[in-house]
Amino acid sequence: MTYKIILSVIFGILFGRFFFPVALAEYVGLLIDLGLCVLLFFVGIDIGKQKNIFFKIKKIGMKVLLVPLMIGIGSILGAMLGGFFLRIPLKEAGAVGAGFGWYSLSAIELSKHSSQLGTLAFVTNVIREVIALMSIPIIAKYIGKLESIAPAGATAMDTTLPVISKATDGSIAIISFITGVVLSTMVPILVPLIMSL
Amino acid sequence: MNILLYFLILMVGAYIGYKDNIKVLIKHAGEVQNYALFFLLLIMGIKIGLDKELVYSFGKIGFQGLILALFSIVFSVLGVKLVAKRLLKEKEQMENDL
Known part of the structure:
Protein backbone atom coordinates (compact mmCIF):
# COMPACT_ATOMS: atom_id res chain seq x y z
CA MET A 1 0.00 0.00 0.00
CA THR A 2 2.73 2.46 1.02
CA TYR A 3 4.68 1.67 -2.19
CA LYS A 4 1.55 2.22 -4.31
CA ILE A 5 0.94 5.55 -2.61
CA ILE A 6 4.48 6.79 -3.19
CA LEU A 7 4.40 5.49 -6.80
CA SER A 8 1.11 7.34 -7.49
CA VAL A 9 2.66 10.61 -6.36
CA ILE A 10 5.91 10.10 -8.28
CA PHE A 11 3.99 9.16 -11.44
CA GLY A 12 1.79 12.25 -10.98
CA ILE A 13 4.85 14.50 -10.54
CA LEU A 14 6.50 13.14 -13.71
CA PHE A 15 3.23 13.38 -15.63
CA GLY A 16 2.65 16.95 -14.44
CA ARG A 17 6.25 17.92 -15.15
CA PHE A 18 6.49 16.55 -18.70
CA PHE A 19 3.04 15.73 -20.18
CA PHE A 20 0.16 17.53 -18.45
CA PRO A 21 -1.23 20.39 -20.57
CA VAL A 22 -0.67 23.65 -18.68
CA ALA A 23 -4.01 24.94 -20.02
CA LEU A 24 -5.82 22.43 -17.79
CA ALA A 25 -3.96 23.50 -14.63
CA GLU A 26 -6.88 25.63 -13.41
CA TYR A 27 -9.12 22.54 -13.10
CA VAL A 28 -6.72 20.70 -10.79
CA GLY A 29 -8.27 22.29 -7.66
CA LEU A 30 -11.77 21.19 -8.68
CA LEU A 31 -10.59 17.62 -9.29
CA ILE A 32 -8.99 17.58 -5.83
CA ASP A 33 -12.24 18.73 -4.20
CA LEU A 34 -14.33 16.10 -6.00
CA GLY A 35 -11.92 13.27 -5.20
CA LEU A 36 -11.72 14.36 -1.58
CA CYS A 37 -15.51 14.31 -1.17
CA VAL A 38 -15.66 10.75 -2.52
CA LEU A 39 -12.83 9.66 -0.23
CA LEU A 40 -14.38 11.22 2.89
CA PHE A 41 -17.74 9.62 2.15
CA PHE A 42 -16.20 6.16 2.13
CA VAL A 43 -14.05 6.86 5.20
CA GLY A 44 -17.36 7.77 6.89
CA ILE A 45 -18.83 4.41 5.87
CA ASP A 46 -15.81 2.65 7.40
CA ILE A 47 -16.30 4.51 10.69
CA GLY A 48 -20.07 3.84 10.70
CA LYS A 49 -19.52 0.11 10.11
CA GLN A 50 -17.93 -0.17 13.58
CA LYS A 51 -21.39 -0.30 15.15
CA ASN A 52 -20.41 -0.71 18.77
CA ILE A 53 -17.75 1.99 18.78
CA PHE A 54 -19.96 4.43 20.68
CA PHE A 55 -20.78 1.74 23.21
CA LYS A 56 -17.06 1.09 23.65
CA ILE A 57 -16.32 4.76 24.24
CA LYS A 58 -19.05 4.89 26.86
CA LYS A 59 -17.71 1.81 28.60
CA ILE A 60 -14.18 3.18 28.98
CA GLY A 61 -15.48 6.60 29.92
CA MET A 62 -15.07 9.96 28.30
CA LYS A 63 -11.58 10.27 29.79
CA VAL A 64 -10.31 8.11 26.93
CA LEU A 65 -10.69 11.17 24.72
CA LEU A 66 -7.74 12.66 26.61
CA VAL A 67 -5.47 10.44 24.50
CA PRO A 68 -6.41 11.94 21.09
CA LEU A 69 -6.61 15.38 22.72
CA MET A 70 -3.04 15.18 24.00
CA ILE A 71 -1.78 13.70 20.73
CA GLY A 72 -3.52 16.51 18.84
CA ILE A 73 -2.07 19.25 21.04
CA GLY A 74 1.38 17.61 21.07
CA SER A 75 1.46 17.18 17.28
CA ILE A 76 0.48 20.77 16.54
CA LEU A 77 2.71 22.38 19.20
CA GLY A 78 5.61 20.07 18.31
CA ALA A 79 5.35 20.94 14.62
CA MET A 80 5.15 24.65 15.51
CA LEU A 81 8.33 24.38 17.58
CA GLY A 82 10.05 22.47 14.77
CA GLY A 83 8.79 25.10 12.34
CA PHE A 84 10.23 27.83 14.57
CA PHE A 85 13.72 26.30 14.25
CA LEU A 86 13.25 25.85 10.50
CA ARG A 87 11.89 29.39 10.12
CA ILE A 88 8.59 28.14 8.68
CA PRO A 89 5.55 30.35 9.53
CA LEU A 90 4.00 28.94 12.75
CA LYS A 91 0.55 28.69 11.18
CA GLU A 92 1.84 26.60 8.29
CA ALA A 93 3.97 24.35 10.53
CA GLY A 94 0.97 23.86 12.86
CA ALA A 95 -1.31 22.94 9.95
CA VAL A 96 1.25 20.39 8.72
CA GLY A 97 1.41 18.94 12.26
CA ALA A 98 -2.41 18.77 12.33
CA GLY A 99 -2.19 16.20 9.54
CA PHE A 100 -1.55 13.69 12.38
CA GLY A 101 0.12 11.28 9.93
CA TRP A 102 -2.78 11.27 7.46
CA TYR A 103 -0.55 12.36 4.61
CA SER A 104 -3.00 12.12 1.73
CA LEU A 105 -5.69 14.31 3.24
CA SER A 106 -3.45 16.95 4.89
CA ALA A 107 -1.31 17.25 1.77
CA ILE A 108 -4.31 17.57 -0.53
CA GLU A 109 -5.92 20.16 1.73
CA LEU A 110 -2.72 22.23 2.03
CA SER A 111 -1.83 21.97 -1.66
CA LYS A 112 -4.80 24.28 -2.19
CA HIS A 113 -2.74 27.00 -0.46
CA SER A 114 0.54 26.23 -2.21
CA SER A 115 2.11 23.19 -3.82
CA GLN A 116 5.16 23.66 -1.62
CA LEU A 117 3.12 23.48 1.59
CA GLY A 118 1.19 20.47 0.22
CA THR A 119 4.48 18.71 -0.50
CA LEU A 120 5.82 19.53 2.97
CA ALA A 121 2.61 18.12 4.53
CA PHE A 122 2.92 14.99 2.41
CA VAL A 123 6.60 14.39 3.19
CA THR A 124 6.22 15.22 6.92
CA ASN A 125 3.24 12.93 7.42
CA VAL A 126 4.70 10.05 5.37
CA ILE A 127 7.86 10.26 7.52
CA ARG A 128 5.63 10.35 10.62
CA GLU A 129 3.93 7.10 9.61
CA VAL A 130 7.24 5.40 8.82
CA ILE A 131 8.75 6.49 12.16
CA ALA A 132 5.51 5.37 13.89
CA LEU A 133 5.73 1.87 12.41
CA MET A 134 9.33 1.55 13.60
CA SER A 135 9.02 3.22 17.03
CA ILE A 136 5.69 1.86 18.37
CA PRO A 137 7.13 -1.44 19.67
CA ILE A 138 10.07 0.40 21.26
CA ILE A 139 7.85 3.03 22.93
CA ALA A 140 5.44 0.32 24.17
CA LYS A 141 8.35 -1.52 25.79
CA TYR A 142 10.35 1.31 27.31
CA ILE A 143 7.98 4.28 27.79
CA GLY A 144 4.43 2.94 28.09
CA LYS A 145 1.67 1.13 26.22
CA LEU A 146 -0.69 4.08 26.08
CA GLU A 147 2.14 6.32 24.86
CA SER A 148 2.80 3.94 21.96
CA ILE A 149 -0.43 5.19 20.31
CA ALA A 150 1.01 8.73 20.11
CA PRO A 151 3.30 8.46 17.05
CA ALA A 152 0.50 6.78 15.06
CA GLY A 153 -1.85 9.78 15.23
CA ALA A 154 -4.73 9.42 12.78
CA THR A 155 -3.30 6.15 11.45
CA ALA A 156 -3.97 4.51 14.85
CA MET A 157 -7.27 3.25 13.41
CA ASP A 158 -5.86 1.54 10.31
CA THR A 159 -2.26 1.19 9.08
CA THR A 160 -0.49 1.27 12.45
CA LEU A 161 -3.28 -0.44 14.45
CA PRO A 162 -1.94 -3.99 13.86
CA VAL A 163 1.49 -2.93 15.13
CA ILE A 164 0.01 -1.29 18.26
CA SER A 165 -2.21 -4.28 18.88
CA LYS A 166 0.77 -6.65 18.66
CA ALA A 167 3.00 -4.50 20.88
CA THR A 168 0.35 -3.92 23.59
CA ASP A 169 -2.99 -5.60 24.43
CA GLY A 170 -6.66 -5.69 23.44
CA SER A 171 -7.81 -2.75 25.51
CA ILE A 172 -5.01 -0.52 24.23
CA ALA A 173 -5.96 -1.56 20.68
CA ILE A 174 -9.54 -0.36 21.28
CA ILE A 175 -8.27 2.94 22.70
CA SER A 176 -5.95 3.16 19.69
CA PHE A 177 -8.85 2.70 17.28
CA ILE A 178 -10.96 5.32 19.04
CA THR A 179 -7.96 7.69 19.03
CA GLY A 180 -7.51 7.15 15.29
CA VAL A 181 -11.19 7.82 14.60
CA VAL A 182 -11.22 11.03 16.65
CA LEU A 183 -7.98 12.33 15.12
CA SER A 184 -9.05 11.37 11.58
CA THR A 185 -12.28 13.27 12.05
CA MET A 186 -10.31 16.28 13.26
CA VAL A 187 -7.84 16.44 10.32
CA PRO A 188 -10.29 17.85 7.72
CA ILE A 189 -11.53 20.33 10.33
CA LEU A 190 -8.28 21.43 12.01
CA VAL A 191 -6.00 21.77 8.96
CA PRO A 192 -8.17 24.40 7.19
CA LEU A 193 -9.06 25.97 10.55
CA ILE A 194 -5.41 26.57 11.50
CA MET A 195 -4.71 27.96 8.03
CA SER A 196 -7.61 30.39 8.35
CA LEU A 197 -6.34 31.80 11.69
CA MET B 1 -17.61 26.22 4.17
CA SER B 57 13.57 21.97 -3.75
CA PHE B 58 12.77 18.38 -2.74
CA GLY B 59 16.01 17.84 -0.83
CA LYS B 60 15.29 20.75 1.47
CA ILE B 61 11.66 19.67 1.98
CA GLY B 62 12.77 16.16 3.00
CA PHE B 63 14.89 17.57 5.83
CA GLN B 64 12.11 19.94 6.96
CA GLY B 65 9.62 17.04 6.91
CA LEU B 66 11.87 14.91 9.09
CA ILE B 67 12.25 17.69 11.69
CA LEU B 68 8.50 18.46 11.78
CA ALA B 69 7.60 14.75 12.05
CA LEU B 70 10.11 14.15 14.87
CA PHE B 71 8.92 17.16 16.89
CA SER B 72 5.26 16.14 16.40
CA ILE B 73 5.95 12.59 17.58
CA VAL B 74 8.06 13.55 20.61
CA PHE B 75 5.49 16.09 21.83
CA SER B 76 2.60 13.66 21.22
CA VAL B 77 4.32 11.00 23.34
CA LEU B 78 5.03 13.55 26.10
CA GLY B 79 1.39 14.72 25.94
CA VAL B 80 0.02 11.20 26.39
CA LYS B 81 2.54 10.56 29.17
CA LEU B 82 0.97 13.45 31.10
CA VAL B 83 -2.44 11.75 31.17
CA ALA B 84 -1.39 8.07 31.10
CA LYS B 85 -1.50 7.58 34.89
CA ARG B 86 -4.92 9.15 35.16
CA LEU B 87 -6.24 6.81 32.47
CA LEU B 88 -4.65 3.69 33.93
CA LYS B 89 -7.46 3.26 36.47
CA GLU B 90 -10.10 3.32 33.73
CA LYS B 91 -8.11 0.86 31.66
CA GLU B 92 -7.80 -1.65 34.51
CA GLN B 93 -11.50 -1.42 35.17
CA MET B 94 -12.22 -1.98 31.51
CA GLU B 95 -10.00 -5.05 31.41
CA ASN B 96 -11.97 -6.51 34.31
CA ASP B 97 -15.19 -5.90 32.42
CA LEU B 98 -14.00 -7.43 29.13
Missing part, protein backbone atom coordinates in the same frame (compact mmCIF):
# COMPACT_ATOMS: atom_id res chain seq x y z
CA ASN B 2 -15.34 23.32 3.26
CA ILE B 3 -15.03 22.23 6.88
CA LEU B 4 -18.80 21.86 7.24
CA LEU B 5 -19.07 20.08 3.90
CA TYR B 6 -16.36 17.56 4.86
CA PHE B 7 -17.97 16.90 8.22
CA LEU B 8 -21.40 16.48 6.63
CA ILE B 9 -20.07 14.03 4.04
CA LEU B 10 -18.27 12.04 6.78
CA MET B 11 -21.49 11.92 8.82
CA VAL B 12 -23.64 10.84 5.85
CA GLY B 13 -21.11 8.09 5.12
CA ALA B 14 -21.05 7.05 8.80
CA TYR B 15 -24.86 6.91 8.88
CA ILE B 16 -24.97 4.70 5.77
CA GLY B 17 -22.20 2.49 7.17
CA TYR B 18 -24.06 2.23 10.47
CA LYS B 19 -27.44 1.44 8.89
CA ASP B 20 -25.73 -1.13 6.67
CA ASN B 21 -28.63 -1.24 4.19
CA ILE B 22 -26.84 -0.31 0.95
CA LYS B 23 -24.80 -3.50 0.75
CA VAL B 24 -23.17 -2.82 -2.64
CA LEU B 25 -21.77 0.49 -1.44
CA ILE B 26 -20.46 -0.94 1.80
CA LYS B 27 -19.04 -4.07 0.18
CA HIS B 28 -16.91 -2.02 -2.20
CA ALA B 29 -16.13 0.81 0.26
CA GLY B 30 -12.49 -0.19 0.73
CA GLU B 31 -11.93 -0.62 -2.99
CA VAL B 32 -13.49 2.72 -4.00
CA GLN B 33 -11.58 4.41 -1.17
CA ASN B 34 -8.31 3.10 -2.62
CA TYR B 35 -9.15 4.29 -6.14
CA ALA B 36 -10.23 7.71 -4.84
CA LEU B 37 -7.00 7.93 -2.86
CA PHE B 38 -4.76 7.00 -5.81
CA PHE B 39 -6.63 9.42 -8.04
CA LEU B 40 -6.13 12.22 -5.53
CA LEU B 41 -2.45 11.43 -5.04
CA LEU B 42 -1.97 11.40 -8.80
CA ILE B 43 -3.65 14.82 -9.16
CA MET B 44 -1.61 16.11 -6.25
CA GLY B 45 1.53 14.81 -7.95
CA ILE B 46 0.51 16.58 -11.18
CA LYS B 47 0.05 19.81 -9.22
CA ILE B 48 3.55 19.42 -7.75
CA GLY B 49 5.01 18.52 -11.17
CA LEU B 50 3.53 21.63 -12.77
CA ASP B 51 5.51 23.73 -10.29
CA LYS B 52 9.10 23.60 -11.61
CA GLU B 53 10.74 25.48 -8.72
CA LEU B 54 9.17 23.11 -6.25
CA VAL B 55 10.53 20.00 -7.96
CA TYR B 56 14.05 21.37 -7.49
